[in-house]
Amino acid sequence: MNTAERKRLVTRHTEEVVTEEELDDLLEEPDPSIYIGYAPTGEMHIGHFTTIRKLADFLEADIDVTVLIADLHAHLDDEKSPFDLLEARSAYYEAGIEAMVEAAGANPDDIEFVRGTDFELEEPYTLELYRLLADTTISRAQRAGSEVVRQSDNPKLGALVYTLMQSLDVAALDADIAYGGIDQRGIYMLAREILPEHGHDKPLCLFAPLLSGLSGGKMSASEVGSKVNLTDDPETVGEKIDGAYCPQGELEENGVLEYLDHLVFPILEEEGEPFVIERPEQYGGNVVYEEYGDLEADFLEGELHPQDLKGATGEAIAEIIAPIRERFETEPELLASAYPDRYD
């Protein structure tokens, strides 16, 4: 596979590459590596899927992929996960991520999974962390992590250490590229700034777009209807998509279109199948789309009504997440032990 094709695979459906020149150079190197970290906190949802789906692209581009299950981070961020549940939630995340990678058409065995506690407690890491702590101002760390860690009136030190640890993780895992949602930008920009000052390589960064919430605006963990959960059955998915904010002819904050663009079409493309919308004759009959761009164009023109779009989208999403839901149904103890209060 040539460099141009690899670059296309790596960068498609991303929000930003820092920097493209560095990526061009990296892809000339023998064994490029990329990593993404997930703090095992709340239940995984469709947003996780959009970043994970791309791991299939990286593998196809022949890049080493490491997934960090950032267990310590899950606790450091305002104790989102109680210390005693870190193991159970890590196991749940790892299983979920494997299922998503598989659903995206790749082999989960090709991915290396690492736990934060596997290396973040080792002396070299800890010593390096202290040196970063000594050298970074509170306001700098605060600013870097403001989009990631929970903001509150009584912020904990853990949030600041979190930020520096995530920066250091890139070097500790020896990753050429730090990959994550665009919300992670602040932290990895800090990494690019401070790692070279401490003798480490300056990492490239690759950011995935974030999906809008289904009720418009940002996706919210607390708003049930603002996102599709990976455990939602087809009926629930249908109801959520049906209730989504979706103004005719508008792209802004339109979660339905974003789901199609970043999730449904890429996966259908992988399977070589088109997107079929069943529509009453009265409104023009069924339509078939091979590419998202054509659908978006029709939607903008008003040729495609939101209600018709929603029905087909709900079915497609439900079908895509079905294997993941089934995995959790097969192993109910994964969720039960990760969230004992919710599943008892």
Next chain:
RNA sequence: CCGCUCUUAGCUCAGCCUGGUAGAGCAGCCGACUGUAGAUCGGCUUGUCCCCCGUUCGAAUCGGGGAGAGCGGACCA
């Protein structure tokens, strides 16, 4: 170690002084209007008032004890 403040609906808070078993905004749910959703209009739901004990006919409210959270002071050989 000492002192002060806070704890009421999913969230932010009012009510407490001057006891009569609780309210607002937001959120949520349901209808109307749109071939979706939103916006708009109409309607509706929700509470161990942090816990225990006491005073009282009656305690979210007063008194005592406790828990959790926050802030400040002191100490700095």
